[in-house]
C-alpha cells in the first residue's frame with residue numbers, strides 16, 4: 001500500500017514540482033501516471049521510491065513512513081523497489097550482464113545463482129544474446145529493456161517504471177507491458193509513468209493525471 | 217544470508233580490487249614501487265643495525281670487567297656478593313680477588329717499599345668478571361646492573377668503543393622507528409589519494425548502486441580491499457628490494473671476509489620481521505583506504 005498525505009516537493013532553486021498531493025494506492029494495483037512534460041510524473045515516482053525527500057507531508061509505503069527513514073536504513077528500503085529510470089542510469093563501462101548482476105550483488109546473492117537469475121531476466125526482455133555487449137552499443141529500445149531487466153531481477157514487490165516504453169516500437173512496448181502485467185498478476189504493485197495514451201487505453205487500468213504538480 | 221555467501225562476497229570484493237589494480241597497470245605499479253621504496257628505507261636501516269649488532273657481539277667476546285668493592289665491605293659480604301653474581305645471567309666467569317691477594321700481587325710486582333710504608337692495606341676487594349659472549353647493549357646492561365649494587369665502588373667498564381657502539385645502535389633503533397612512523401603516515405596518504413581518485417572515477421557506479429539499494433558497507437568494501445592489496449604488494453616489494461640489496465652487498469662482504477679468513481655474511485630479514493612488514497603494509501593500506509573512503513563518500517551526499 002502506498003499513501004501520500006499532503007506531499008509537497010520544492011526543488012532547490014524554488015520550483016514546486018509537487019503541491020499538496022494526497023493519494024492512496026492499494027497493494028497489488030497497477031496504476032498509470034500521466035500528464036504533460038514537466039507535470040511532475042518523475043518527481044512522484046522518485047518521492048515514492050525515496051530517491052527524493054518531500055519538503056513537507058508524509059509518504060507511507062506499507063507500514064513505513066519513508067519520509068522519516070534514516071540514511072542508514074534507506075538502502076534496505078530501496079531493495080524492495082525496482083526502479084526503471086527515465087534516464088536509464090546504466091553502467092556504460094560494464095557489460096550488459098554486469099548491469100543486471102549489480103542488484104543481485106548488492107543483495108549478496110551467490111555468484112552462480114546471481115548469474116543464473118541475471119540471464120533469466122535478460123532472456124525475458126530479449127537481450128540474452130547481448131550479455132557481453134556494452135550498453136552504449138545497444139539501441140535506445142535495447143537500453144530501455146536492459147533497465148527493465150535490472151529493475152525486475154531482484155524480484156521487488158513494488159516496481160516504479162518511468163516511461164518504460166518510451167523508445168520502444170509497438171511490439172516491444174507490448175512485450176514489456178506483458179512482463180509488467182504478469183508481475184502485477186503475481187501480486188506486485190506497479191506504477192507506470194507514461195505519455196502514451198494508447199497504452200493506457202489498451203490496458204485500461206487506474207490512471208492518475210498530474211498537471212503542474214497537482215492531481216486532477 | 218549464509219556465512220558461505222558472505223565469504224563469497226568478500227572474495228568477490230577481493231577479485232574486484234585485483235581487477236581494478238590490473239586495469240591501470242602503470243599507475244598501480246608506480247604506487248606499489250613508491251610504497252616498496254619507502255618501506256625499504258626503515259627495513260634497510262633495521263638490517264644495518266641488526267648486522268652491526270651481530271658483528272660487534274663477536275668482538276666483545278673477551279671483555280673483562282673489574283669490579284672494585286667499597287673499602288668497608290668485609291670478606292664475608294664480598295664472598296656472598298660473588299656467589300650471588302655467579303648466578304646472574306650474562307656472566308660466564310667470576311673470580312674473587314681479596315684485598316690481601318691484591319696486596320701480595322702488588323708486592324710481587326715490586327712495589328714492596330711503597331706498600332710497607334703504609335700502616336694498613338689500602339686495597340679493596342675486587343671481582344673480575346668475564347661476561348658471556350654478548351652484544352654491546354647487553355654488556356652495557358650488565359655494567360649498569362653492577363654499578364647499581366650498593367657494595368660496588370667503581371668499575372673498569374666494558375670497553376669504551378663497545379659502549380659507544382651500543383649507544384649508536386640504540387640511536388639507530390630510535391631512528392628506524394621514527395623513519396618507519398613518518399613513512400607509514402605518508403604511505404597511508406599515498407593509498408588514500410589513489411583511492412580518492414578511484415572513487416571519483418567510479419562516481420556514476422557508486423551513485424547508481426546507492427539508488428538501487430547499496431549500503432555504504434557494500435560500496436566501501438572493494439576500495440578497502442584495494443588499499444589492503446596495494447599495501448601488501450608494496451611491502452612485498454620492500455622485502456624483495458632489501459633481499460636483493462643484501463645479496464648484492466654480500467658479494468663484497470664475502471671478498472672482504474675471506475681476506476680475514478672469516479666466512480661472515482650479512483643476515484637477511486628473519487621470518488618475524490618479514491611477517492611484521494607484510495602485516496604492517498596491509499594495515500597501512502587499509503587505514504589509508506578507510507580514511508579516504510569515509511571522507512570522499514561523504515562528499516557525494
Ligand SMILES: Nc1ncnc2c1ncn2[C@@H]1O[C@H](COP(=O)(O)OP(=O)(O)OP(=O)(O)O)[C@@H](O)[C@H]1O
Pocket residue numbers: 011012013015016017035036037038039040041042043044086
Ligand atoms: N532536480 C531538480 N531540480 C530542480 N528542478 C527539478 C528537478 N527535477 C525536476 N525538476 C522540475 O520539476 C518539474 C517536474 O519535473 P519531472 O521530472 O517530475 O516532470 P515529468 O512529468 O517527469 O516530465 P517528463 O514527462 O518530461 O519526464 C519540472 O519543471 C522540472 O524542471
Ligand SMILES: [Mg+2]
Pocket residue numbers: 041042043086162
Ligand atoms: Mg519524467
